Amino acid sequence: MKDLFAKIYKDKGPLGKWAEQAEGYFVFPKLEGQISNRMKFQGKDVITWSINDYLGLANHPEVRKVDADAAAEYGSAYPMGARMMSGHTAMHEKLQNELAEFVSKEAAYLLNFGYQGIMSTIDALVAKDDIIVYDVDSHACIIDGVRLHMGKRFTYKHNDIESLEKNLERATKMAETTGGGILVISEGVFGMRGEQGRLKEIVALKQKFNFRLLVDDAHGFGTLGATGAGAGEEQGVQDDIDVYFATFAKSLASTGAFIAGDKEIMDYLKYNLRSQMFAKSLQMQLTVGALKRLDMLRTMPELKQNLWKIVDALQSGLKERGFDIGTTQSCVTPVYLKGSIPEAMALVRDLRENYGIFCSIVVYPVIPKGLILLRMIPTATHTLQDVSETLDAFDAIRDRLENGTYKRMSAALIKAMGE
Secondary structure (H helix, E strand, O other): OOOOHHHHHOOOEEEEEEEHEEEEEEEOOEEEOOHHHHHHHHOOEEEEOOOOOOOOOOHHHHHHHHHHHHHHHOOOOOOOOOOOOOOOOOOHHHHHHHHHHHHHOEEEEEEEOOOHHHHHHHHHHHHOOOOOEOOOOOOOOOHHHHOEEEEEEEEEEOHHHHHHHHHHHHHHHHHHHHHOEEEEEEEEEEOOOOEEEEHHHHHHHHOOOOEEEEEEEEOOOOOOOOOOOOOOHHHHOOOOEEEEEOOOOOOOOOEEEEEEOOHHHHHHHHHOOOHHOOOOOHHHHHHHHHHHHHHHHOOOOOHHHHHHHHHHHHHHHHHOOOOOOOOOOOOOOEEHHHHHHHHHHHHHHHHHHHHEEEEEEEEOOOOOEEEEEEEEOOOOOOOOOHHHHHHHHHHHHHHHOOOHHHHHHHHHHHHOOOO
């Protein structure tokens, strides 16, 4: 019999094998200072494009005051216990009602965490006879939720409606055999590519197939739609989303999440979501803080306007300079370059150390081998000066990548890795 840990000692995984070279710098970096467009990294000032604070609320003085006042009044423990047992309050109900109204649904239910919450939502919505059909590029939280499913599931090609239709045909035949139903899952905005899910086209397939639609709108909530209610509002199909999910970790700059839909469905879920039934209630200061943030989202349209001023400047500037930003239809701004993982490390180090630009680096296995993705998150706190400096820096690092500078710089690292 093998030691359970033998595989760990032998294979650290596609990212783990780079831990010695990457940890503390490329992965698990430490950004310091107030959350803003400019922070400190290893003692140096950098323009930060890696903070999901879309509307700039994280360090907003009104938000900070409400958070501080709520913490002073309630502490960090209240309410104690799970919602069903002892952790339910009028504030939780108030936040749920306001969220439901904001996203045009009958009811909503609070979740402690987005990742945990959507996994549990998927688990609660389907039984072993049901079939799940989901976008192959879905976020890890959706994939892990699908893994909990004891029945059949199919993936369709990313944002490919023809592929979805073919898989719905397969799912329909199978459901007729099992006696189950079908759940389709898409994201409102795909967080790496920045593309919106093709919700309008997905909804149109309801005329041909009998399925329910779950949308993870983590990156759309607060950033898309006339009021900021997300990708469904943007595409005019919010009413046709059966279960709407969004997190507080992006536009609301906090912790927590929610689901929304018809009242009967929400009532069912709140009695069957294991991650909420058996976990401590969302802390009061987070609940009160979310109410304040939601109110600002509703009453301060300039927050979203400021965000999109920066988004438009950054994305148009990158395209004008010949950078490949894919087909993003959201604030998420990917920049695709060609190179190896060691070249990516050299490039990002240069970008941070010599140009004061901090953005996330994404490489294989998240994206195909040979590609480097620099993922940028514009926020309402960024300035046009930040954009200008960043565009100039990107021009410089692209030149160095193409003339082989980073390949030469990475040679020592490749040798050290024995490759």
